[in-house]
Amino acid sequence: MEYKLVSINVGKARRELYKNKEIATGIYKKPIEEEVFVSTVQIGGDQQADLVNHGGKDQAICAYPFEHLEYWEKTLQQSFTVGAFGENFTIQGLNEENAHIGDIFEIGDVRIQISNPRKPCYKLGNRYKVDELPLLVQQTGYTGFYFRVLKEGFIKPGQNLRLIERKEENPTVAYINKVIYQDEENVQALKNLVEVKELSERWRNSFQNKVEKLLN
Template sequence: MKVISVNVGEPKTVMIDGKPLTTGIYKEPVSEPLFVTKLNFNGDGQADLVHHGGYDKAICAYPSEHFIKWKKQYHRPFSSGAFGENLTLKGLTEDEACIGDIFSIGTAVIQLSQPRQPCFKVAKRHGLSDLPLVLQKTGCTGFYFRVLQEGIIQQGDKLTLIERSLTPLSVRYVNRIYYMEKTNVEAMQKIIAEPTLSESWRKALTKRLSTMISE
């Protein structure tokens, strides 16, 4: 497992469909080592701080293995930073990555907190209106990390798994329950019980369960 690319970018306003859109989804690869804090990489930023960034979503990561799939489906190339990710990874996909996994990477220590929720800005960036829904349905969403120990990360760094939950829940499994099996009460309870799950996903699943129970 290693870092193919480190990608950062500050929010900017672009014209899409004749309308201005302020977004931080345009991330560009950098070759130099970058320091990552508990909130983000130096030189990086998000426009929508309600849905992006913060302690539980300090680092967005995306598996490079998916690029071939999207190239075949959409007949265009996808490269590092294409999905607004900070880390483009090799060897760690949604199938292997589990909520709560702790990795050493460079001089930092990071913990997987939740799947990535693809938003409309991914569609706008690529001019592909169906892309967010396709990412959800396939489970190829990417995922977020919180930073347990601040440090320096650079291209080529290896990820070393140093701790895993006693009840590992893969990102693909959590995605399936969240997006596809929306009435699977037992599975949602199991996911909510994972103490390292991000607060935003815990609240969302708890709200869904409460709604189902009250109906």
Template structure:
């Protein structure tokens, strides 16, 4: 399983139009080689470090195919829905949430990345595009892309191949992750399996533990 990273994006913190709140969602394509450390691309920045950035949210990949779904649901935004515009770092023509799994390890250049959680959509998506409802659409359909932690720092560039090099024996895809989240009473065995999946971000694991405990208390 491999695909080409067609573009790499990074940006600085700037003011969100209209309300002036700081944001790092505005990214630009990066040419040439980039360095990726444990906190992500060294020339990239995040405004709110409580919810973006850090070791478990070091690099954000977003499926280019998802933009077509956004455009179909929000036609007036079609011209704005282009790779890089939702704040991602990596874009590929292939792969969606159906194709990748929690704990997957990928190689690109000399970098090794591990997928550990989906992105959690926030208000900045609506603010970025100047529309109401896109953030809700992203959350309801599980189309937010995913975060990597950096297992091995290194360098890569746009045009490099992103290759899956390790996957769990019984993996949990991001689509299943979102389906479990959307189900009022998910299957407890699959929920436990997700909790036990190596590579899952610890704060997400704790959230699923609490949900499983709640479900058990309702029995």
């Protein structure tokens, strides 16, 4: 099964104002047209400003479903084009409902694996001057998700993501979003997520901490 990679987007970190304070952000991404190298931590030419919450080996590539952009344009009456959510990959056909944690794909020389949902932050709202946008993203479940890189290599626009292993026994991104935003006191659900070995270590640790707090 293949999914269309509509666009590969990269961008350097920049500084802007947020509530009269200067912040660094890497949310501004633009499409590229040339071949690029993908390492275990990022796509060549890309940069993350907040290395605590973005980037790293479990979050090397941020992906967002192309189909969601029309929804946001109609809802917020603004233009949302590829890269609008700070994503590196704008993908058609693969979304939170059918993306399982641990699913493995190939694109060009590169092999990637879904690692965790994308958690929207205030910088997204600041970009579009819509403070409630992160909350709206949570409520809709249109969060996007991250890939870790299992095999480095080169990719280029026009190539598609080819599914080579689907982890149907693992939760979907949509399920995890539902737990953390609508059912965050469900101890058994949280315990189950802790056991998903393909889920990023930071997310599993976070769920374990929530379990311990709920049981104490």
